[in-house]
Amino acid sequence: MEFLRILRVMADATGIYNFSAGNLVMICFGILFIYFGIKKRYEPFLLVPLGIGAILVNIPGTGLMDVGGLLHFNYLGVEKVIYPPLIFLGVGAMTDFGPLIANPSTIILGAAAHIGIFIALVGAKLLGFTIKEAGAIGIIGGADGPMAIYVSTKLAPHLLGQVAVSAYSYMALLPLIQPPIMRLLVPRRERELAMEQLRPVSRREKIVFPIMMIILVNSLLPPIAPLISCLMLGNLIRESGVIERIADTLGGVFLDIVTVFIAVAIGSTMSAQNFVNLKTLEIVVLGLIAFCTGTAGGLLAARIMCKLSGGKINPLIGSAGIAAVPMAARVSHTVGIEDNPYNFLIMYAMGPNLAGVLGTAVAGGIMLTLLGVH
């Protein structure tokens, strides 16, 4: 009898005995993320660690997400808003703002594609979320993971997991979400349009730009200073041209490492007890609406610019205005090349794409300022 009791105690302590249906559902989502990452190659550097985080946190009894657990330590990088500025530092070092400087009119596309933020915000308010929660949900439409984390940490920390998972998942799934909307809203003859080559941007312009942005954006919207400052510091290191080794490291290895940490941390918020509820479903649906309407907003604005410019702008670059650098620009390029294999839209799409990053930062800054959060 004693032996059976010991066996029973051992069985009670195993993960298998403590599994709930919710755990299994979330583990399936984790496996789905990994499948999309590896098999479909949809942003594997995001989806694979995200999926692993989701699986780990749903195996009962590991204590990985308890205080002192490995995943909990990692999650502090998100909760204490350490990872988002570090990601922006790497993104800045990787990014050539030349296309935006060469064609500043594409800022309009970055603004238009942010209509999704406000549609999701209004939708969330109508569903009964508080204004701060609605703001955090709306920012999913900015398609900017670090900014979504930053804003939701400030406005509605209890929704951080759902908001971050939605933002990162939809960013990774852009190649699935955007193309049908692009083909629906842009006729083939406009998708085939080749664009004129961008003017060359001088080194001086590229050095002045980050310094100017640090002073201008931080003066206008102080609450987003940590993100904008890091983004522009990384970019200044790149454009200075005198510390190439550091720029290469920040935009390469460093960014890859922090991306793995942040993606695992986001995945580790996907525990069954946090996620299996109606609120999560509402946030996920609102996030998808934000992405779709933002994409549509950018495309329609680009079609107007195409008409006004006499066909000099390929409207496919409009969808890149929702941010998600450089994934959204890559989708514009990929859809464009299907109809015209000689059409390289990637650098043209980087203009609205970068405008989208600044647009999300500005939208987040406005929300934080209006709601009195610092």
Add this chain to the structure above:
Amino acid sequence: MSENNRKTIASPVPGKVAEVKTKPGDQVKRGDLLLIVEAMKMYNRVLTPYDGVVREVAVSAGQKVNTSDPLVVIEV
């Protein structure tokens, strides 16, 4: 051979040459793959818009290129 018969294929994007898929003397047809340029973590396939013979390959794998840098010269 006139210079007009020589067409230069330039890099459409700034990036790094990931792979060269042709060599001088190759007979190519419109739409054939010449090389792959990596830009923004994306492999961009550079195709020939002309039928002809490859006369010169101006780059090698691993080399950084800017937009408009000559990649391949084709005699049409």
